[in-house]
Amino acid sequence: MERADAVTPDRVLVQRMQAGDERALAGLYDRHAATAYGLAMAIVREAADAEEAVADAFAQVWRTAGQFDPGRGSVAAWLATITRTRALDLVRARGRRARALDRAALGNPAGVATPLAAVDATDRGVERSEARALVAGALAALPEPQRIVLELGYFGGLSQSQIASELGEPLGTVKTRMRAALEKLRAVLAPQIAEGSR
């Protein structure tokens, strides 16, 4: 990645993409591909599917750059939403369950997310490793039942009632845990979100 690209805000790159600027797409890829690929790998079972999901997601971002509205959220959140949706679509098209469900299941309290201690210190790009540490910390701080519900939903692609039957818990309990988890994450991640929306 060129040094100059490191300071160009995401939304400016997306603006340039509207005009067909491939270098802007390359810049966005260099900044977000590792996060998108990690997310896809947590959801799908085969590396080839993760690759497909990420390629599809960037293709969609490229095609629909003109419809991106910076007033409604960050590029990173937009890309994450698209990548998650693409990855879950692929898993469903294969008639399978998300990979995350194996590890997030009750039998494995370690969950999906990276343990705090294992956050990759050698991550390229200081910003990204800061985000990783912050999110890993926020997830680790959640009570385990809340974290499990959140991970089954986000990485496992289950709806709240599917989570309830997966865990054998009442739907109301799942909803309460989900909301509590989301509220805590929102509070802890607020500074990062303010920074990301610059």
Place this chain on the structure above:
Amino acid sequence: MTDHEWLAAAGPYALGVLDREEQAGFEAHLAGCAGCRAEVQAFREVAGLLAHGAPAAAPPAGLRERVLAEARQVRPIGRRGLPGPWLAAAAALVVALGAGAGAWRTARRAAALEREIAARDSMLAALLGPEVHVVSLASTGRAPSARVFWNQRQASFVVTAFDLPAAPAGRTYQLWAIAKGSAPLSMGTFNTDARGRAVVMLPADSAITRLGTIDLCGLTEEPAGGSPQPTEQPRLVGTWRHTD
């Protein structure tokens, strides 16, 4: 569900974990609730950051070139809010990509998609037109609810309904345009699916387009095929307002 209860659905909605029916209900509510839209936006950022919680994995070396090579094949779609032709261009593009992307997508599926997209395309055009009026129909602010979009220039209505149990066999729902001082005019008939939902497009006949101003819109249940005049008090009713 009260507005306050809907607010609690914003986080799960942004995360993508609402059940299908709840999601449809929330989306119907979202269209008219700025508070919930802001809440969804905030939680979407939280969900976006969760991507960083996945274990680190390095993308394969060839992926960057693949993404850039695919981008060279297509032009980005034009800006948000541009009228008319981009819809057709977008539909053609989606079909082209759908046909080439995977071995399991057969030409037949592409043709079906093309028809589906063409139908959706004309519905979108009706919704996004410059002179679209909208009316929300409700009984007492609770489910069931329906919304009607009136595109005067195209002489068509798009009707969306939620939590409206399907009319029984031999019966149908019928919409009525009511202008002060004249008898209700039929806007057409439709029925909801097993989940109580409907999204349909109805052409408006010349009697309606001549009305000019429509004050009220009502929904009744009628014998299949519809009635010339309503045979019961409206189950749902709403006042027209302009979209901005």
